[in-house]
Amino acid sequence: MNLFPFGKAALSIFVLTLLAGLWLVAQPAPHKTTTLTYWTFAKPHYEAYQKALPAFEKAHPGVTVDLELVSNTALASRLQAALLANVDVPDLCEVEIGQAGSLFRGPQKDIGFSDLTDRLMQTDASHPVSLYNQMVKARFSPYTSRGRIYGLPHDVHPIQLAYRRDLFAKLGIDPNSLKTWDEFVAAGRRVTVPGERYMIQFSDSDAGLGMEACLLQRGGGYFDPQGHCIMDNETAVQAMHWYVPLVAGKHPIGKDIGGVSSQFLTQAVENGYLLCMLCPDWRCKLIEEDMPRLKGKMALMDLPAAAPGGPVTSTWGGTMLGITKHCKNQELAWELAKYFYTDPAQLEERYRTLEIIPPFKGAWNLPVFQEPHPYWQDQKIGARYIALGPQVPFQYTSPAIVTAKNKLSEAMVACIQYYNIHGETGFEPFIRARLGRSANEVRALLNRDPY
Amino acid sequence: MRPQRRTSLSRALIVILLLVSAVVALTPLVWLVAATTKGPDDLFHYTFFAPRFSAQNYHDLFTKVPFLRYLTNSLFVTGATVIVQLFFSSLAGFALAKYEFVGKKVVMVIMLTTLLIPGQVVMAPLYEQLYHLGLVDTRLGLIIPGAVSVFGIFLFRQSILQVPDELLQAARLDGCSEFRIYWDIVMPVTRPMIGAFCLISFMAAWNNFLWPQILLHHDDKFTLPIALNQMIGIYGNQYGMLMAGTLVSVLPVAILFLVLQREFVAGLTAGAVKG
Structure with missing residues (x-):
């Protein structure tokens, strides 16, 4: 009996496949069980969050976060399908501004994202000013549907x-x-x-x-x-x-x-x-x-x-972070959202990498925004954008x-x-x-x- | 005008036309090669080659991103898809070409009808199915849905129809099992078609973008088209690396074609001339 009757072409492909398979077996990717799944579509966000996660996981013993980089072109359709079919839904997901509205379709009770309005408005003795009032209010508008807020804004983009x-x-x-x-x-x-x-x-x-x-x-x-x-x-x-x-x-x-x-x-x-x-x-x-x-x-x-x-x-442009209703641990997801979006160290790192100013006004006095930029003839570009933040429509x-x-x-x-x-x-x-x-x-x- | 002169003139015109076509076809490729040899300062400044040669993009490609893993993922997924597809498609093609059974025509019609359904239509149910099978974000999830190709079955059926029935009957008289007839007699005879099928199937699997983009979530499993697409970002594009990666990703298909071109052409032209 012939060992391999398909000829040289198929045999060479078969050998190549075997070698590739052996290499992949020898180089397994680290596998971990996770508490939260986080989808982002922007590689710079993904890389920044990867750096920031160990500190969050250390502060929350036993918690592991699985960051996934999902292509922006596939994200909206995949998320929509996942939410409708209730399969493979992430706990937290970043969505581009142009696609956010399409995810707020249908009766409010059926929107796949958790309503963040009450959390954003919440005040207590240790936090006399609500998070909503600490952010640029205009940036909630693209992520609001019928008066309820479903997304935390990532940016201002004046x-x-x-x-x-x-x-x-x-x-x-x-x-x-x-x-x-x-x-x-x-x-x-x-x-x-x-x-x-x-x-x-x-x-x-x-x-x-x-x-x-x-x-x-x-x-x-x-x-x-x-x-x-x-x-x-x-x-x-x-x-x-x-x-x-x-x-x-x-x-x-x-x-x-x-x-x-x-x-x-x-x-x-x-x-x-x-x-x-x-x-x-x-x-x-x-x-x-x-x-x-x-x-x-x-x-x-x-x-x-x-x-x-x-x-x-x-x-021009923008990104929101939403917590899906599928998420079993809403409190932990909210903690993570706040960590990525309001922690001064994270926002400073984000600005250094992407030159994007945050909508969280509490971070606007960070020294990094006052640094002159040699490309722009030493203009303090961070400070210039921050000054325009409150005027954003x-x-x-x-x-x-x-x-x-x-x-x-x-x-x-x-x-x-x-x-x-x-x-x-x-x-x-x-x-x-x-x-x-x-x-x-x-x-x-x-x-x-x-x- | 004398016929010989007319022939030379028309030949010269054809050569000029072919040269112009070659320049048009090759310009994007030359642009791609040029882009891979330019540093970040020169990348957009010069349309083609810059005065300074830089290997920075290739260096970045293999140091800043796990490009070798992407390449290996692509090789594994593509190779496995081709081999699995080759086996099942040829087996089904053999059955449809050489066996008579009830409903054979109906099976053929249904099979060919599925060719008319756009792949995108079945993506959502397929995704759900794979999710329930636990195959989302796995390489197996890329290989299994492509294990059977209707195009391949049809191709093999047509090719195996040319194999004389007498050859199969002689084998049966010698006590050959049906599987062995397929394995030892039919497959070696249809080898030119296998070469052509391998190349077509390899190219389709190698360049597959939409399905892996939907199915894969972690970059340790990304295939080359997905990994290259990740270099196009919303805040910036790693153009140099992207171009270098694109050039490297073209190479396996080009090499395969050079190696298999004789079989490929033979497979495509088999049966074109009846003796």
Whole structure:
């Protein structure tokens, strides 16, 4: 009888498999039984928590925490499936802001996350100020559904403008004089040379890269606190009317090239094709790593206000931590959540690694935030972001948030097409009608949900 | 124009066209190789090669992340999937090609119909099933669902149909068992198809992304596509390492193809010309 009749090809694969199997048997991964399971989708969080866990486990004898790094693209669908089927549900889970709303679908009693509202509001003799009041309140809004809070915010993510300080000086632009968007646009019109140089990175196809931040800064958004769609209200119409001529028509000052991080973007900024970018705190590290040659040539400035005296920031991105109802030890999970999200040592380490400021105001006086940063011409970037923290706008969510974001982009593209052909003629009625259509599609989706 | 001149001209045009196509096809690969040889300062500054060569990305790949483990996980899972799939698919193909039984046509129709169902549709129930079997976050959970391939069964059935029945009958007269007929007679005869199947199946399992991404939770079990995807983060991308890892992950498939290309081509063209 033939020992292996499948030929050389299969035999070589078989031998390779055997060798790989033997290597894996010889190098077993450490296995431990766990008290809590914690899912995160961000590798830097995972690495930071891995460093921090031994201290927590030491302070809680007998407790072991299993940290799992789950891909962000798989997390929401996997978590949703796990919660519905009640299989393989983690005890604690970090969720990206854009996906959080979709996890609050259905009757409140059926939401898979524990209601944290009472815990957050709790005060006692040793804690006279509730945790809710020690955090940036606006950051609870994306994780609130029908008045109840289901997530602890990981971050604040205020936006500043990152700009080419050397080129601004060369072009005679004083960043201190750009207090409002009108002043910024006027300066932009002066220095923009179509095809050669643009004032700011603004997208004409993805509302998430420009339009959304401007809408939030003006007090608009996708939903109101009750979850009603408001993306066609007067604020949204005016924001769209203001934004579209910046990226379309005969004198655009905004252009998107390369998204958030890419070779195209790096070269565009290095070559002076783009002068400014929206820069939430998480993007600082990204810029430093992607554009190392611009060290000392970049600086941060406040976002121009929509109107004099208005907020000089907006917000972009975020993460929440939720405790699932499946968790058997809710108290311990809450302890761990507080340890990761409010312990000053953890927050200092997080800032050093990611340059992200925490929403926990009790940590804002840490010396680390006052350190000058050489990449940004010794600006104290931590302190700058912290100063903007209280101005960060509220952004309410809904199970239809993903659809709403897509519909805003669709409406924006349609408005840009209209503006390119017709200019200002009939533009505002068109915006009103187009945003209305998008909002109605979102409302129709919400109405299909009987809850 | 003389016919010989016309032939030379058309040949030159074809060569130019092929050269242009080759440049278009190879540019991303050259970009990838170039990216792996650039340090962090040069990575985005130069479109292709930088004046300074750097092996930093390869060094980081094998020191900062457990890349060898990812590579071994991929080799094990892929190899095991191919071997298991090869055995069951060829066995089922043999039965469908050489045995007559009630419901054979129905079985074939049902089998082929399953090819029309997108894999994503069955992922949720499959996940639940594997969870109850305790196979979530295990390598076995990656291998078992891929143990039988309808495509493979169909491929082997078509190939084994070419094997003369007289050969099988002669073996039976000599007292050969049915399994031995499959093992000692049918398989050696269908070897070219096995080579082609191994390569196709290896590539599919090696590049499998969605299912391992859903099933695996701990990085000590991650396969290469999942590990590489983890280098794309929300706060930053380890582009240099990602490119180096991508290049290294392409190598096993490329080597396998070079080694097996004769069998692969023979398998694909077997039966194409009837004698």
